[in-house]
Amino acid sequence: xxxxxxxxxxxxxYLSGNSAAALGAIRARIQACVxxxxxxxxxxxEDIVKAAQEEKLRARVVCAESEHSVMAILRGIAWTGKRVxxxxxxQGLALMGExxxxxxxxxLPIVMINVNRALGGPWILYADFSDSxxxxxxxxxxxxxxxxxxxxxxxxxAFKLAEALSLPVMVNxxxxxxxxxxxxxxxxxxxEIDVFLPPYKMDPRRVLDPSNPRAFSGITLPDQFAxxxxxxxxTMLQAPAExxxxxxxxxxxxGRRIAIETEAGNLEKCHTVLVGRGVITxxxxxxxxxxxxxxxxxxxxxxxxxxxxxxxxxxxxxxNGQPIKKIVVIDRGMSPGQGSPVWTEFRSWLYSFWRRxxxxxxxxxxxxxxxxxxxxxxxxxxxxxxxxxxxxDNDQEPICWRR
Numbered sequence: 001x002x003x004x005x006x007x008x009x010x011x012x013x014y015l016s017g018n019s020a021a022a023l024g025a026i027r028a029r030i031q032a033c034v035x036x037x038x039x040x041x042x043x044x045x046e047d048i049v050k051a052a053q054e055e056k057l058r059a060r061v062v063c064a065e066s067e068h069s070v071m072a073i074l075r076g077i078a079w080t081g082k083r084v085x086x087x088x089x090x091q092g093l094a095l096m097g098e099x100x101x102x103x104x105x106x107x108l109p110i111v112m113i114n115v116n117r118a119l120g121g122p123w124i125l126y127a128d129f130s131d132s133x134x135x136x137x138x139x140x141x142x143x144x145x146x147x148x149x150x151x152x153x154x155x156x157x158a159f160k161l162a163e164a165l166s167l168p169v170m171v172n173x174x175x176x177x178x179x180x181x182x183x184x185x186x187x188x189x190x191x192e193i194d195v196f197l198p199p200y201k202m203d204p205r206r207v208l209d210p211s212n213p214r215a216f217s218g219i220t221l222p223d224q225f226a227x228x229x230x231x232x233x234x235t236m237l238q239a240p241a242e243x244x245x246x247x248x249x250x251x252x253x254x255g256r257r258i259a260i261e262t263e264a265g266n267l268e269k270c271h272t273v274l275v276g277r278g279v280i281t282x283x284x285x286x287x288x289x290x291x292x293x294x295x296x297x298x299x300x301x302x303x304x305x306x307x308x309x310x311x312x313x314x315x316x317x318x319x320n321g322q323p324i325k326k327i328v329v330i331d332r333g334m335s336p337g338q339g340s341p342v343w344t345e346f347r348s349w350l351y352s353f354w355r356r357x358x359x360x361x362x363x364x365x366x367x368x369x370x371x372x373x374x375x376x377x378x379x380x381x382x383x384x385x386x387x388x389x390x391x392x393d394n395d396q397e398p399i400c401w402r403r
Contacts, residue, residue: 008255015185017178020148021087021113021171022047024155026057027193028111031082034062034073036092039125040175041115044087067092071099071110078108079216081202083159086110089175090117093131097138100168104139104232106217109162109169109200112140113155116278116332117175118373126374127174129278129333133341135170139232141239142303143260144277145173148183150300153250153258156193160246163200165235172302174279174332176374188254196253236304243301261306263298264313269322270295272386273314273363275329275346277302280377284330287382294386295324305345307353315353323361328389330382332371339398343367367398 015023022044025033033052035045051057060077064070067088074084088096093114103110118128132142143158145151151173158169173179188196208214220228240261247258263281266288267273274284277299288296297314299306317324327350331340338344347365354362368385371377385401392399 010255011187011189012184013187014182015148015152015187016043016180016182017145017148017151017173018043018115018180019047020152020185021155021173022051023187024152025085025111025113026051027188027190028083028085028156028159028197029194029199030057030059030085032060032062032074032077032084034064034070034077034084034086036064036067036070036088038067038089038092040117040179041087041089041092041113043179044113044115048085067096068099071096071103074110075099075103075106075108078103078110079106079206079208081200081207083163083200084110085112087113087115089115090119090131094119094134097135100135100140101138102217103168105228107166107232109159109166111155111158111162111169111171113151114170114172115175115179116172124373125175127177127332128372128374129172129331129341132170132172133333133335136303136341139167139236140303141165141167141169141236141301143169143171143301144299145171145178146279146281146298146300147178148181148185151178152185152187153254156188156197157243157246157250157260159200160197161239161243164242164246165239167232167235167239172278177279186254186256192253196250239304240301240306240308259300261301261309262313263296263300265296265298266292267295267297267313267317269293271324272326272328272389273297273324274382274386275299275327275342276331277342278332280330280332280371280382283377283379283382286379287386291386299342302342302345305349307349310349311353315357318353318363319357324363326389327363327365328368328385329365330368330370330377330385332369332377334369334372334398334400339367340369343398364393364395366392366395368401369398370401
């Protein structure tokens with residue numbers, strides 16, 4: 001049988017999302033971690049510090065005085081050609097926002113775990129996507145995790161992706177509901193990850209070296225600046241194909257199948273499709289399993305938006321003569337006055353796809369915003385939204401779902 005995954009002995013560990021992400025960074029043999037504590041991301045840096053103290057990881061750990069300094073220090077270390085890492089959340093991500101944009105322009109392959117937590121005010125400790133969504137246009141590749149297994153896998157693969165494209169990667173996992181929830185995780189061995197992810201070798205022409213002084217990131221003229229930004233955009237468009245290649249290599253190493261851009265379920269004959277990202281998609285799977293009339297699209301790569309993957313999965317169904325009536329986007333993210341960023345991106349993709357293929361019926365794409373600030377999104381909540389969507393044809397405005 002072609003593409004058969006070779007069986008191997010599997011090491012199952014009981015890990016939280018944070019401990020899985022930290023273990024991913026340790027397995028990647030990071031050479032530096034710069035940290036500043038913030039709830040609910042702190043335990044990731046604590047695990048890195050512990051591994052370094054116990055000599056399980058040969059890495060320099062720097063404790064900075066603020067998140068802005070965290071990213072500034074990471075920039076400096078990354079310029080020396082080291083594999084670097086950090087973790088933050090919410091207001092911490094907002095504080096480092098200036099440096100986040102600089103990292104993109106300097107094409108530094110930094111990997112950061114962002115433990116999603118709503119941005120204040122008012123003050124809030126629990127999850128939504130307002131922190132990562134606020135930087136969706138910063139030029140960082142963004143991946144979303146739905147469980148601890150994905151927190152581990154995405155972290156490991158993020159280093160290979162960042163280093164292949166010379167772009168930073170943000171791996172998102174929701175605070176508390178994932179970061180502090182323990183689940184069984186299949187953990188690849190250090191030897192396996194060493195084969196998959198060899199030591200990072202930066203282009204020597206870009207490495208800061210006192211014996212060969214160079215200047216970087218000086219002032220540019222408009223034409224130079226525009227060209228740099230165009231190159232970032234063009235490289236970002238390569239991320240889905242590069243990630244597919246990386247996922248194929250990774251699954252051969254670990255013996256598990258890996259879906260990276262999107263994950264689809266029950267699309268063959270359904271009339272309603274649920275679309276989401278993160279932990280909510282685990283709840284959606286429960287609903288789909290009980291309802292053959294409902295399908296699922298799970299968004300795993302949010303930046304760049306997975307247009308090709310959607311065409312290969314949902315696109316086939318839209319053009320085969322069996323119309324889908326409703327697409328229901330349920331999301332923890334909200335752009336006030338606009339709606340969910342996933343809804344906006346999805347409608348843009350669907351319209352451009354329809355313009356090219358002109359299939360007979362354009363499904364209505366409804367947007368339900370729920371789970372803000374850590375509200376629980378239970379199976380009952382999703383079922384109630386599905387019932388409401390069946391009777392609702394207004395896809396022009398998002399629905400703020402109040403329970």
